[in-house]
Amino acid sequence: MFYDIFIAPFVDMVEAPDFLMQVLWEGLVSGILYALIALGFVLIFRSSRIFNFAQGIMVVFAALTLVGLYAMGVPAWICVILTLGVMFVLAVAIERIVLRPLVGQPDIILFMATIGITLFLIGFGEVIFGGENKVMITEELGIPTGSVLLEPFGGLLILEQKDITAVVVAALLVVGLLVFLNRTRMGRAIRALGDDPQAALSVGISIQTIWVLVWFIAGIIALVTGIAWGARAGVSFALEVIAYKALPVLMLGGLESIAGAIIGGLMIGILEKLFEIYWGQPLLGGNTETWFAFVLALIVLLFRPQGLFGEKIIERV
Amino acid sequence: MKHFTKLAAAALALSVLAGGAAADETEALFVPNLAYRTGPFAATGIPLMNGQRDYALMLNARDGGVGGIKLNFEECETGYNTQKGVECYEKTKGTAIVTQPWSTGITLQVLPKTNVDQIPILAPGYGFSPMADGKVFQWAYNMPGSYWDAASMILKYISDGNLDSLKGKTIAYLHLDHPFGKEPLPYLEKMAADHGFKLEPIPVGLKEMQNQSAQWLQIRRLRPDYVIMWGWGAMNAGAITEAVKTKFPMENFVGTWWSGHDADLNIVGDKGKGYKSISFSRPVLDAPIMADLKKYVYDKGDSLSNDEERSGVFYSRGLVISMILSEAIATAQEHFGKKDIGPADLRWGLENLNITDERLAELGMTGMVAPFKTTCGDHTGHSGGWILEWDGTKFVQASDHLMPDSEVIRPMEVEGAKAYAEANAPWPVNETCSAEAG
Numbered sequence: 001m002f003y004d005i006f007i008a009p010f011v012d013m014v015e016a017p018d019f020l021m022q023v024l025w026e027g028l029v030s031g032i033l034y035a036l037i038a039l040g041f042v043l044i045f046r047s048s049r050i051f052n053f054a055q056g057i058m059v060v061f062a063a064l065t066l067v068g069l070y071a072m073g074v075p076a077w078i079c080v081i082l083t084l085g086v087m088f089v090l091a092v093a094i095e096r097i098v099l100r101p102l103v104g105q106p107d108i109i110l111f112m113a114t115i116g117i118t119l120f121l122i123g124f125g126e127v128i129f130g131g132e133n134k135v136m137i138t139e140e141l142g143i144p145t146g147s148v149l150l151e152p153f154g155g156l157l158i159l160e161q162k163d164i165t166a167v168v169v170a171a172l173l174v175v176g177l178l179v180f181l182n183r184t185r186m187g188r189a190i191r192a193l194g195d196d197p198q199a200a201l202s203v204g205i206s207i208q209t210i211w212v213l214v215w216f217i218a219g220i221i222a223l224v225t226g227i228a229w230g231a232r233a234g235v236s237f238a239l240e241v242i243a244y245k246a247l248p249v250l251m252l253g254g255l256e257s258i259a260g261a262i263i264g265g266l267m268i269g270i271l272e273k274l275f276e277i278y279w280g281q282p283l284l285g286g287n288t289e290t291w292f293a294f295v296l297a298l299i300v301l302l303f304r305p306q307g308l309f310g311e312k313i314i315e316r317v
Numbered sequence: 318m319k320h321f322t323k324l325a326a327a328a329l330a331l332s333v334l335a336g337g338a339a340a341d342e343t344e345a346l347f348v349p350n351l352a353y354r355t356g357p358f359a360a361t362g363i364p365l366m367n368g369q370r371d372y373a374l375m376l377n378a379r380d381g382g383v384g385g386i387k388l389n390f391e392e393c394e395t396g397y398n399t400q401k402g403v404e405c406y407e408k409t410k411g412t413a414i415v416t417q418p419w420s421t422g423i424t425l426q427v428l429p430k431t432n433v434d435q436i437p438i439l440a441p442g443y444g445f446s447p448m449a450d451g452k453v454f455q456w457a458y459n460m461p462g463s464y465w466d467a468a469s470m471i472l473k474y475i476s477d478g479n480l481d482s483l484k485g486k487t488i489a490y491l492h493l494d495h496p497f498g499k500e501p502l503p504y505l506e507k508m509a510a511d512h513g514f515k516l517e518p519i520p521v522g523l524k525e526m527q528n529q530s531a532q533w534l535q536i537r538r539l540r541p542d543y544v545i546m547w548g549w550g551a552m553n554a555g556a557i558t559e560a561v562k563t564k565f566p567m568e569n570f571v572g573t574w575w576s577g578h579d580a581d582l583n584i585v586g587d588k589g590k591g592y593k594s595i596s597f598s599r600p601v602l603d604a605p606i607m608a609d610l611k612k613y614v615y616d617k618g619d620s621l622s623n624d625e626e627r628s629g630v631f632y633s634r635g636l637v638i639s640m641i642l643s644e645a646i647a648t649a650q651e652h653f654g655k656k657d658i659g660p661a662d663l664r665w666g667l668e669n670l671n672i673t674d675e676r677l678a679e680l681g682m683t684g685m686v687a688p689f690k691t692t693c694g695d696h697t698g699h700s701g702g703w704i705l706e707w708d709g710t711k712f713v714q715a716s717d718h719l720m721p722d723s724e725v726i727r728p729m730e731v732e733g734a735k736a737y738a739e740a741n742a743p744w745p746v747n748e749t750c751s752a753e754a755g
Contacts, residue, residue, distance in 0.1 A: 015574060016538075019534075019537075019538060022534060022537075023534060026530040026531070026534060029530075030528060030530065054502055101432075116439060122355065122714055124522065125354055125355070126359070129361070131354050131355055131356075131359030131362075131363050132359070132360050132363055132364075132626075133360035133361075133551065133554055133580050133584070135583055135584050147564075148563070158562065158563065158564070160562055229527065229528075232527065232528070232555075232558060233526075233528075233551065233554045233555040233558045233559075233584065234360075234527075234551070234554045234558075234581075234584045235526040236357070236359070236360045236551050236554075237356055237357060238356075238358075238360075238526055238550060238551030239360060239527060240357075240359035240528055241357055241523065241524050242524070242527060243528070243530060244524060245524060249618060272531075273530070273531055273534075276531040277538075278534065280531075281519075281531075281535050285518070285519075285520070286519055286520050286531075286532070286535065287494050287521065287522045287524065287525070288521040289524075289525050289528075289531055290494075290522035290523075290524055290525065
């Protein structure tokens with residue numbers, strides 16, 4: 001048993017380094033997509049203290065809108081612009097109809113409201129688009145669909161071009177987001193509202209505008225995530241389930257930290273893949289990805305309740 | 318007084334309307350479907366439910382139902398969730414003559430309840446394989462084939478009929494980590510032990526259906542000779558795209574009959590060429606029934622389906638499943654000499670079904686399913702099936718008619734049923750029926 005746990009996995013890694021590289025690559029791709037979903041949660045939580053349960057269904061809704069518009073004969077890139085428009089309208093509607101009447105209510109009420117948004121979007125999406133699995137318009141968007149075959153250490157490493165594209169686009173999105181939050185007036189306003197809502201309001205920052213903005217940015221992230229995941233296995237309501245994988249990312253990285261979401265996502269993506277391949281499958285019968293991330297997050301919470309990068313919240317009583 | 322008269326008149330009008338509605342209800346057989354058009358499994362559920370629904374609508378429009386009584390084909394949405402499925406069962410069982418649970422998990426949950434409620438379960442091609450033993454499972458039916466049948470036919474196909482030729486080979490069994498995915502394991506494990514091949518079960522969690530890179534990395538490391546897939550819902554598309562990505566030879570990749578959905582293969586198109594799926598049904602687009610469906614349902618705008626879906630394997634299977642139910646109703650009506658049958662009458666109809674080539678021709682469904690017959694001891698019928706292969710745009714037939722290995726399966730069914738009854742004792746058994754005779 002000692003050998004199987006502590007020696008054999010590392011022997012496997014050394015004996016087949018190309019396979020190890022493949023595992024790391026797959027982990028990186030999954031991780032960056034987890035990080036994207038987690039970013040949507042973090043942005044909204046930072047600015048409004050709302051845990052947005054609807055982020056997963058927003059991914060589905062954005063992807064379905066995109067392929068739905070394309071099915072109506074709209075050119076692919078116009079579909080992207082129109083989908084962004086739909087996500088903006090959704091952000092405005094959520095702020096006006098759901099959030100504004102609940103300003104000042106306890107956090108749990110706002111959280112419950114996002115569950116309501118989830119249920120509404122599921123029903124509305126199914127009525128408009130149907131529940132069938134749809135093909136993502138990958139090639140139409142100019143995303144390459146072939147493979148890059150490399151032969152490191154005399155072995156084989158397969159890199160899907162659409163995965164490479166997803167990683168690059170996600171990285172650009174994260175950089176863009178960081179620049180926006182740190183270098184623009186609106187970005188600083190979002191951070192200010194998250195840091196001290198009362199002070200932010202007192203200097204004239206509009207809570208309504210900021211909420212619309214962060215929900216819209218979460219919508220943009222949802223669209224990018226939907227395209228990336230949809231290109232892998234089609235667009236269906238099953239995509240929503242993947243969003244739950246962002247929960248341990250948030251627990252690990254902290255609810256308020258953009259860096260935490262990114263690093264937490266990458267950590268979980270890579271570690272769960274390594275554990276599954278070298279320990280889970282040989283020793284536990286596989287399918288450890290279902291629980292590994294939660295156990296890892298739980299261990300982190302035992303030592304750092306605020307997550308690896310979260311801020312310790314001290315409330316005066 | 319005037320006010321009271323008005324109220325009395327309104328009450329009278331309502332009672333007349335209510336009476337009328339009640340009369341209408343008794344003039345229809347309530348055959349609820351525990352459907353799932355929402356959630357992660359909706360993509361595969363919708364075409365099946367549409368096929369079932371359209372067939373029932375056609376019977377109502379063309380023949381006034383079955384034997385002169387209409388079918389009330391109401392759906393209760395489960396989202397493929399076992400808990401919701403049980404709620405739907407409880408909600409509909411009052412006046413229903415059958416329950417169609419549409420999930421192995423829901424079937425296993427309602428199985429003991431149906432003994433008490435005395436309502437037949439119709440689970441065509443799914444559920445618990447030992448349900449075939451009608452002596453033990455008096456109220457459960459999974460004709461025309463069980464999961465053990467499907468596994469047997471797949472092994473027969475990949476071994477060219479000689480399972481000993483699989484000796485020394487490795488078969489990866491990629492399955493949903495759910496009662497449905499685990500169901501064929503006892504049969505596959507026995508075959509692996511008897512015929513000397515290595516079986517490698519690879520579970521896919523519900524949250525990992527669209528992210529199966531770890532499972533396919535394992536397959537790459539194992540280098541199996543074949544991959545057999547027991548997938549459902551989003552798992553199928555996830556597996557097929559990963560197989561394409563890892564360049565697994567498609568001709569050695571075979572799925573069960575719930576893993577052969579056209580829309581899942583459309584995602585990979587040409588790259589999925591050679592992928593196969595066992596099937597107990599086939600689409601026959603020029604079958605006479607299709608013309609009747611067009612005339613009585615599609616042209617009236619009553620169908621929820623579309624042309625593309627109607628040409629697919631799953632829609633056609635939905636038609637076959639509703640045909641099985643309506644034929645059981647007709648059989649019971651004829652036997653008992655009444656049109657308004659109850660659940661116990663339908664049970665008789667379900668275990669005395671005889672779907673012959675002649676009957677299929679009369680129904681306009683020649684070739685859509687193979688002939689089969691049920692008895693009180695055999696609730697499965699074991700019709701056999703065909704291997705369908707994806708040609709890049711659609712599934713086409715790729716084998717002659719295959720039959721499951723009943724010599725191996727039948728004793729396993731009887732043994733499995735006995736073990737279930739003992740584990741759930743006291744379990745009522747139909748002593749008048751011989752399972753072995755099945």
